[in-house]
Amino acid sequence: MAKKQFKAESKRLLDLMINSIYTHKEIFLRELISNASDATDKLYYNAMKDGKTGITRDSLPIELTLDKENRRFVIEDHGCGMTAEELESNLGTIARSGSLAFKKENQDQADIDIIGQFGVGFYAAFMVASHVEVVSRAIGSDQANRWESDGTAGYTVTPCEKEENGTRITLTIKENTENETYDEFLEPYRIQALVKKYSDYIRYPIKMDMIRSRMKEKPADAGEDYQPEWEEYTENTTLNSMVPIWKKSKKDLTEEEYNSFYTSKFYDYQPPLCHIHSSVEGAVTYTAMLFIPAHAPMDYYTKDYEKGLQLYSNGVLIMDKCADLLPDHFSFVRGMVDTADLSLNISREMLQHDRHLKAIAQSIEKKIKSELLKMQKDQREEYEKFWKAFGRQIKYGAYVDYGAHKDLLQDLLIYHSSTEDKLVTLEEYVSRMKEEQKYIYYACGETIDKIKLLPAMETLRDKGYEVLCLDDNIDEFCIKMLASYQEKEFKSIADADLGLESEDEKAEIKKLTEENETLLAALGTALEGKVKKVELTGRLKSHPCCLRAEGPVTLEMEKVLNQQALD
Ligand code: ADP
Ligand code: MG
Secondary structure: OOOOOOOOOHHHHHHHHHHOOOOOOOOHHHHHHHHHHHHHHHHHHHHHOOOOOOOHHOOOEEEEEOOOOOOOEEEOOOOOOOOOHHEEEEHHHOOOOHHHEEEHHHHHOOOOOOOOOOOOOOHHHHOOOOEEEEEEEEEOOOOEEEEEOOOOOOOOEEEOOOOOOOEEEEEOOOOOOOOOOOOOOOHHHHHHHHHHHHHHHOOOOOEEEEEEEOOOOOOOOOOOOOOEEEEEEEEEEEEEOOHHHHHOOHHOOOHHHHHHHHHHHHOOOOOEEEEEEEEEOOOOOOOEEEEOOOOOOOOOOOOOHHHHHHHEOOEEEEEEEEHOHHHHHHHHOOEEEOOOOOOOOOOOOOOOOOOHHHHHHHHHHHHHHHHHHHHHHHHHHHHHHHHHHHHHHHHHHHHHHOOOOOOOHHHHEEEEEEEOEEEEEEEHHHHHHOOOOOOEEEEEOOOOHHHHHHHHHHHHHHOOOOOOEOOOOOOHHHHHHEEOOOEEEEOOOOOOOOOOOOHHHHHHHHHHHOHHHHHHHHHHOOOOOOHHHHHHHHOOOOOOOOOOOOOOOOHHHHHHHHHHHOO
């Protein structure tokens, strides 16, 4: 039996396309500029292939013109253009992508950056335009053609005049309705912002006339009481930065350039503590430009904070905050990732959860960790700043998921040391442990000073044992989750058995306990309701008594848990 072809109800399909693929109307501009860039690329690549010289990217601008009065928005390129047939097939067939075909034909070209692939982006124009006119002249042809459409009602293609090759798209911006406004797409500053947001790294200059004002020159004969006057003028402005800073070579970039890029891009008033700039090629290919801020944003420790990295595909912004690229414990990192290796979904707004993205995320996680370790080793002061801002997040990361990230995070932890009187790493602690010392000791309290006064500290100090002083609520929970470091167990100084007494000493305490049974019982009765039990201990020196907890939940943890119950 002969196979029958599916028939798509084109009108309905177009309607669906226009109204349901994209979540933001503003995307239309990204799509049309991407198409203009693709068309210019095609011309550029073909010229290169044919050995033509003298063409530079700068001589092939993408030009935007706004005419508020007539509600027109024009996007013009000097690219390859389209013939009448191409207008028919590329713009008349939904999901036909001339760009994808071009990409396939030119696969051997290493440096190909063509963006289009789905053959639907163009129709995004109808989200904001009631009428779209495309005037195009293909390279090498004398004849230009006009494609016109009001959307779902169909389109026409007619011959027309156009002096140069390339494509000029004229949108008639829709009138505002009760629920929707479109006026913003006729405002130069709004358009400038959209270009910056989505198309900043398109490799051709995107130009538009911007109205600016300046002070008039002071006339030569101006008198004493001359008042400066202002005048408006238009300036043909390049809106995009074109070369992404991360595509530049590291050696061409100065610290100031990194810093000013960071402060302007992420609206921070302080330069970052450090940056990570890396290009990875191999199983996954990507370029990442990451920054570790010097301070936590206001909302960092609230649920309003949104983690994520900017994700670019061939220089076009796909997602502003791609959360999948950052694990929670490194949620403070800001920056961007640019990769061509993504399976984008049709709207190019979201990603299919693909293995490339996972691989990139893993690679990034490793990079962040090693950069932090490097800072910890070589720039301890900077690291302490980092720790002050984001240490909690790292501790929290080590604690959640039953310590699943223990190996990754434990070396990043630093704690105040009783003997060094500064913040130390677990590795440093273990390297200093006394030969006979069994445990990594820690003590908890409200402040470092208070912890140092704890009665049990004295004995450990006498033995020359270092004690980690933990003054953050989360500390002990985190330590308990880690349980050990380099096979040394953690031991709270409030624990029943500190492992300090010899067998003889233990026997001695046991003997004394039996001898003083009546006294201990009497003390127990006197303190009834306040303590559970009174017993003898070998851990005290000049203090008569101390408190200790029984079971896995210590006094300090109990305080935190009680507090949480009240919150
Ligand atoms: P995609 O860009 O994903 O291919 P579009 O719907 O955005 O899909 O565009 C469809 C096709 O129309 C493109 O593949 C390209 O062949 C053609 N096209 C669109 N805009 C232009 C332009 N400005 N110049 C030349 N060809 C264009
Ligand atoms: Mg496109």
